[in-house]
Amino acid sequence: MPWVLKGFNLLIGKGEFHLVLGASGCGKTTALNLLAGFERPSSGRILLDGHEVTGPGVDRMVIFQGDDSLYPWLRALENVEFGLRIEGLPKRVRRDKAREYLHLVGLAGHEEKFPSELSGGMKQRIQIARALVCRSPVILMDEPFAAVDAQTRSILQEELSQIWERTRCTIFFITHDIAEAVLLADRISVMKAGPASCIKETLVVDMPRPRSPGDPVFARYYDRVHSILTTGVRRASERQPEGRQE
Amino acid sequence: MTRGFVLTRLVHVAARSALTYALPIGVFIVLWQVWSDVYGVPQLFPPPSTTFRTLLSMLADGSLVRDAAASMARIGTGFVIGSVIGAFLGLLMGSSRIVREVLDPYVNFLRFISGVAWISIFIVWFGIGEASKVVLIVYTTVFTVLLNTVAGVVAVSPNKLRAARCLGASRRQLFFLVTLPATGRFILTGMRLSMANSFLVIVAAEMVQADSGIGFVIIAARLFLAPDVIFSGMIVLGLLGLLSDRLLTIGSWLCFRRYYLQN
Numbered sequence: 489m490p491w492v493l494k495g496f497n498l499l500i501g502k503g504e505f506h507l508v509l510g511a512s513g514c515g516k517t518t519a520l521n522l523l524a525g526f527e528r529p530s531s532g533r534i535l536l537d538g539h540e541v542t543g544p545g546v547d548r549m550v551i552f553q554g555d556d557s558l559y560p561w562l563r564a565l566e567n568v569e570f571g572l573r574i575e576g577l578p579k580r581v582r583r584d585k586a587r588e589y590l591h592l593v594g595l596a597g598h599e600e601k602f603p604s605e606l607s608g609g610m611k612q613r614i615q616i617a618r619a620l621v622c623r624s625p626v627i628l629m630d631e632p633f634a635a636v637d638a639q640t641r642s643i644l645q646e647e648l649s650q651i652w653e654r655t656r657c658t659i660f661f662i663t664h665d666i667a668e669a670v671l672l673a674d675r676i677s678v679m680k681a682g683p684a685s686c687i688k689e690t691l692v693v694d695m696p697r698p699r700s701p702g703d704p705v706f707a708r709y710y711d712r713v714h715s716i717l718t719t720g721v722r723r724a725s726e727r728q729p730e731g732r733q734e
Numbered sequence: 735m736t737r738g739f740v741l742t743r744l745v746h747v748a749a750r751s752a753l754t755y756a757l758p759i760g761v762f763i764v765l766w767q768v769w770s771d772v773y774g775v776p777q778l779f780p781p782p783s784t785t786f787r788t789l790l791s792m793l794a795d796g797s798l799v800r801d802a803a804a805s806m807a808r809i810g811t812g813f814v815i816g817s818v819i820g821a822f823l824g825l826l827m828g829s830s831r832i833v834r835e836v837l838d839p840y841v842n843f844l845r846f847i848s849g850v851a852w853i854s855i856f857i858v859w860f861g862i863g864e865a866s867k868v869v870l871i872v873y874t875t876v877f878t879v880l881l882n883t884v885a886g887v888v889a890v891s892p893n894k895l896r897a898a899r900c901l902g903a904s905r906r907q908l909f910f911l912v913t914l915p916a917t918g919r920f921i922l923t924g925m926r927l928s929m930a931n932s933f934l935v936i937v938a939a940e941m942v943q944a945d946s947g948i949g950f951v952i953i954a955a956r957l958f959l960a961p962d963v964i965f966s967g968m969i970v971l972g973l974l975g976l977l978s979d980r981l982l983t984i985g986s987w988l989c990f991r992r993y994y995l996q997n
Binding site: 524526543544545546548549550552554555556557558559560561562570571573574575602603604611618619622 | 891893894896897898899900901902903907911912915916918992993995996997
C-alpha cells in the first residue's frame, strides 16, 4: 500500500497557532484525522502532552469544514451545549455556559434558531462555540472557512485570531489558502505534494497582530510561502499529469 | 417556529387541501355519472346518486362504522407493532455490520413475498380471528419501515458521529443522541409508505376469511351482485387511507418537526 504520509514530523508548542498549508490531495486532512484520533497511524506515534493519542477525546476538538457536523434537530444553543450534555452537567449550568460561548462567537440573540435558519458563517461560529465551551487545550481545524464567502471569511479569521489571543489554546489549522496562513499563524508548515507526503518546511511568522494583508511584511511572507508551496506542486504535477483530487 | 407559526401553517394547509380536493372530486363525480349513463345498466354500473344513497343507508344502520372500525383496528394494531419491530431491527442492522450481514439475505428474500401470499398460512397458524390479520399487517409493515430505517442510519453523515466522539460520547450516547434523532425522518417516511401497503393487504385478508371489515363488505356484495355496495366500500377505503395518511403526516410534523430539519 502506498503511503499517504511518510516521514511526517511535527512538534507543536503549547498555545501555538500552527497552520499547515498544502495543495489538495497532499494529505492534510489525513494528518488532522490522525491527530483527532479518527484514524490510527499504520506506523509512527502521535503524542499529546507525553501521552499517546489512541482515539478521539475531549482534549482535542475538531472544527469541520462543512456544516454537516452540526445537529439540525437541535437549536443553536442546544448544539453548543451538546458536549456538556454528554459530560452530564445539569441543565441550568450547561445552558448558562453555552449562552456565554454563543455570545463570545457573536451569536447572541440566535440561541433558539435551528442550523437550517442560519448562514454558513454562523454555522461555523456554532461549531467554534461548541468546541470552545468544552475548554479543550487543543483545537483542530479542517479548512473551517473554505466554504464561506470571502467577506465573512475575513471577519471569521479576525474573530478567531481574537478568540485565540484570549483563550490561548493550541490550534492546528489546515488550509490551502496562503493569505489565511500568513494572517493567522505563529508558524506555517508547508506540506509536500502527495502521496508519501511530509512537511517540506516550517516557517515562523514573526509579525504583530492584528495583521493586515496590505502590510509589506505580509506580502514578503506571502511570497516566501508561495514559492515554497509552488516548487513542490510543479514537480508533482510533472510526475502526475492528471493531478489528484482531495 | 412559534405556536402561531404552526397554527397559520395548519390553516394554510387545510385551506389549500380544500381547494385542491374540491375540484377533482367534482370532475370525478361528473365523469362517473356520464360513464354510468353511457353504460346504460345501472344495476351493474350504478351512478353516483345510487351509490351515495347506499353509502348513506350503510352509514345510518351503523354497519359501515362497524366494518370500517374493524378494518382500522386491524391496520392500526398491526401498523404500530410492525413499525416498532421494523424501526428496532432497522436501527440494529444499520448500526452493526454483523447484524446487517446476517439479516440482509432474509430481509431481501422475504420482502418480495407479498403478505397476500401468506394469508392462508397465517390463518392456519394464528386462527381465523383477529390475530392472523394483525400478523399480516405486521409482516407488511416491517420490511418497508426496516429498509427505510437502515437507509437512514447509513446516511448519517460521518462528521456528526465524529463530532460527538470528540465531545466524549460513549457508544450508547452516539446511538441515542446522534443516530436515532438523525434517522427519525427516515423511519417516519417508512411508516407512511407501509400505511398504504397495510390498506392494500387488509382488504385481501378480509376477503379470504372474516365476518367484518371493508374487505368483507366488498366480497359479500359480490355474492348479492350489489356493485353500489362495492363502490361504497371502495370510497370508504380511499377516504380512510387518505385520512390516515394526513393524520400521520400532520401528527408527525407536529410532534417531530425538528427531526425533519436538515442543515
